[in-house]
Amino acid sequence: MRFLTEDESERAMNLFEEASERHRISKSCLKNWVVDAFRERRALALTLNDTKTAVNRLHRIINILVGIVIIIIWLLILGIATTKFLLVISSQLLLVVFVFGNSCKNLFEAVIFVFVNHPFDVGDRCEIDGVQMVVEEMNILTTVFLRFDNQKIVYPNSLLGNKPIANYYRSPDMQEIVDFFVHIATPTEKITALKQRILSYVDNKKDLWYPSPRIAFREMCGLNSMKITIWATHKMNHHNMGERFVRRGQLLEEIGKSCRETDIEYRLYPLNINVKSLPPAAAPIISDRMPMSWNNQQRNA
Template sequence: MGFATTKLIFFVTTQMVLVGVMFHSTCKTIFESIIFVFVMHPFDIGDRCVVDGVQMVVEEMNILTTVFLRYDNEKIYYPNSVLLTKPISNYYRSPEMGDGVDFTVDISTSMESINALKKAIQIYIESRPKNWNPRHEVIVTGIEDMNKMTMCLCVQHTINHQNYGERNTRITDLILELKKIFEELGIKYHLLPQEIVLTKVNASK
């Protein structure tokens, strides 16, 4: 039968080690992808997620990869083994989400006007139970330059931010309603008097 030479044995051994390393890496990737898809399963097709700070919609899920659709319709392919190591937020599986609208009023605005503002906001929110949770809050966040008071209306949606278009529509309607309330109550913001220095220049003859 004869005996294999040392060079032949060395060649066969190195090839077996190389194949073993290749298959080990492939098997590890497949195993991690299966764990991500079937065990962790952080999202489903159609969910709106945030990965690496980018908001995207899940368009396709495979064993090894997931396809996302970004806001500008660009498709992004992520290996599931990579997604396994990343923090992922999922709007669809989140509870009802909150929002905030910042605004500024003049420091001279009376407490009666501020209380009337809070009451008008309450009436508006309670009149739309399909859009807003009745729990809300109007808070003062600071006083700037001794002439303006910054405030924030904190509200809670009856939806999460999975439906981003609906969320934007509700916030737009809320801001326009605030503008209407400001006009009705005469709440305005005035700039501080500005110092103007005039210098007389003699016209040359």
């Protein structure tokens, strides 16, 4: 507030994790903020570089096509190209289309995908065919992804144009769904106290969660347990998956702590076990011919 107004100071403090709660900016918060800013700027620089490279390659292809068209028009104007010559050229073009027709189709679809659809940029976390990957490099014909185990996967852009792509980076603030079970005989007072603890925990984490998460009974599992679901909304999307799991883990720890402090537990009903009469076990036969020491050992056992 020495340099900013009160509103500007609050907005500035909200940029740092847990700064508004602690009323100070720690060294770790500042380091995380700088690292995140560096990653965003680096991803933007890589996106611009890949886009520039793709545009330059597309410009070369267009120059070649325009050059061919200009040569044909120039030959027609000068009268050098006759009907017989054009017939020969057209037959050769048909041969080229037959050989490279599929490649030209893939090139056209890739150009439409990269420059028109453009569903992601370098650095975006995407989900394709149920697998989460980060965009590593974009070209005209292919896109390189980095999987969660750091394995690079190359997808043709013509194939990606026909696949549904989920982009976490371009998504708004996303929800976190947590399910847990309680015994059906748990008193209502304990469940109410558990809800209040969870609500107060989320409300106190203003820089991490939106206030007032939804908590409701989801369903009954048989006659011995109830399923409770929490819908909490992050103040971020799931692009940073590591931070998401850290926040989720802290929420789960708070739920477990609250259950222990309110004496809420999950247990099964006692089961009836019916034991039928079994035939008597056959007694071991001890021969008289066995040594006396062995018989004594059997009696002692």
